[in-house]
Each structure stands twice: as C-alpha cells, then as structure tokens.
Amino acid sequence: MIDEQKIQELTDKVVKNSADFQAKVKEIGESKFNTSDFKVFEEKNLAEFNKLKDEIAALKTPTLSGAEAKAEGIEKAREEFLTWARKGEYNGAKEVKVLTIGDPASGGYLSTPEYVAEITKGITEYSPVRTLATVRQTSQHTVEFPRETALHTAAWIGESGTKSETTGIAWGKDTLTPHECYALVDISNQNLEDSVFNLEAELNEAFSKKFGVLEGTAFVEGNGVGQPEGITLNTTVVASYKTTSTASSGTFDAAGLMSAFYALKGDYARNATWMMNRAIVGYIRAFTDSTTGQFLWQPGMVAGTPDTLLGRPVVEATDLASAVSSSAVVAILGDFKRGYKIVDRIGMTVQRDPYTQATAGNVRFIARKRVDGKVVLPEAFRLLACSA
16 A cells, blocks of 8 residues: 555655755855765765656556655756756756747747847949040930041241141041930839838839949949940050059059159140059058159048049949959059040930739839940040050
C-alpha cells in the first residue's frame, strides 16, 4: 500500500530544497557561481535532493500517484533551472514558456516597428558639361550653327600698286539634330493606391537623375551616332588638340598640365575650365611648380568660388578616367561656352499610360527627352592624356 502521507512529506521537502537553492542563487548573485562556497552549497543541496528523490522512487508503484508525478515535475523544473543558472540556456529541446517578439504568436504581433516616411537616397553623379556649355532651346527638328572655316588672305601694297582680290574666306555649318532618350516603368495600381509615398513624384525625380547621367556621359564620350557627340571622341579634337604627357609610361606630371594649358590659345585660356574625375583631382593636388615650388592647385578662398589649377577653375566629371593608366584621357581643358553647343528640343516629359497594361493591373510611365550636343569649335579644347 502506498504511503501517501510519506510521499507528501518527501515532496514538500523537495519543494523546500528547490526553494532554498533558488533563494541562495538570488542571494549570492550570478557573478559568484564559481566560488568555492557556492560549490559546497550546491553539492550539499544536490545530495539532499538525490536522497529525497531515491526515497520517493522507493515508494513508487507501476502506477504513479499524483504526488509522485508532482515530484517528477519538480525534478524536471529543477534540472532546467540548474542548466539556466550555469549556462544561461535551456538545453535546446527544453520547453520555454516565454513571451518573445521573435515569435509572432508569443508577443511578436503586439510589437510594431516605427515606420519613417523618408526614403534614404544616395548621390547621383554625372558630368556637368551642361552647366558650362551654350544651351539652346528649339522648336524645330534640326538646328544649324553657321561657322567660319577660313579667312581670306591679306597683303601689303605700295603707294601706286594695283590691288587684286584676296581670296580664301569660307563658311560652313554645324548641324545638331536632337536625339531621343527614354525610360519606361510599370507600377501596379494597388502599389500606386496604397503606397505612403507619392510614387509618381518619386519616379519623376528618378527619371530626371537618370537622364542627367545619360546625357552627361554622352557629352563627354558619346560617339554621335543616335546620341550626342562627346568632347573626348571628336575626331578633330583627338587628332589636333590632344596633349600627351612625356612622363613615364601610364602616368602624367605637372609638366603635362603646363603643356596642355599653354597649348590652348590665350583667348580661350582666359575663359577655360578644367574638367577631370575626382580621383584625378586627388592625384594632382600634390603637383608643384618645378621652379617656384608652389602648388599648382589653389583651393578656393571664398565660399562659393571654385578651386583653381594654373589659375583656371576645376570641375569634377565622373565620366572621365578615374585611374592614371596608359593613354587614358585624364582631363579636358577648354572654353566650353564657345566650343560646345547643346540643343534641347523637348525637355523631360512623363506620360502616364493606364491602358496598355490595364489587363495586368499596371500603369505604365514613359519618360522621354530630346537633346543633342556637339563640339562646334575644336580648337577651344585641349585634352590631356597619360603617356602610352
């Protein structure tokens, strides 16, 4: 016959033993778990617990009583507590009754993040030729710029000499035909309806940036076929107005900068601007005049004024070479206002098309622009290239 009273007494002792242990842990604090005093206490407590457990086990029958089941539950809880106290964990497979944010059903659904209605955006870089060149708006499909191609001769004559016709004067023209660029984006109706942002405004801003990048690249290195002509690919500029540094292979030096600057005609030089990649700017800031020892680079001393190189302002262009490599064009020096023309036929327009993709539940946005750019006065520029 099971001695229920005895089992209850032993169970009460187990409960008290567990409570004493927990109280002791709280008293000494976790930082002292490895002290000798705690180890002695822990061993004594464990021995007492094992003795009680053995006595309860001796009273068990094939069918556990409620008291015995309770004792086993206490033992399980004690093991889990000891594991947590020593290792800070529950042995992985042990059940943990804790409300956590990580588990939606255990509290995660009750925690919501703060949503910031501001989109983090990076910087979009593009070459600033448009800010330096001559820009013209047109309502025609083509624009023609007359230009002088040659001058007539002139001669000295004596007091009674006979004058004859002087010949050679000639004119030509530069033709700019605006090319079209575009961007196309489909957005679902539900996205347009439910977004906390004005997606149309965001798209317009993105279109503007990408067109700026596209045309900026073309103004510097476009091949002129279906797109503007770039300064660095104009055949006359490359053939006749390109200075190659005499420094060691794949490099350029201060002498190369001097050669390029003084090869440009004085009237152009007085209005010229240097254009180069930011990485090249960092490369040349250490250059000095070999005679005076002064730095060629002079930082702007007044807010809003540009830095200067050999007395001329410097602007950064991401589309020019960023590394000092063999034959790379590292800088453009020129009177951009005289030498490069840009014609805008149609500024950026955005068409909202709700029909083409209607069956798919989308709205199509089509942005387009028509623009051309061309070198009209090659001698107003000078390219500086690294040695081969």
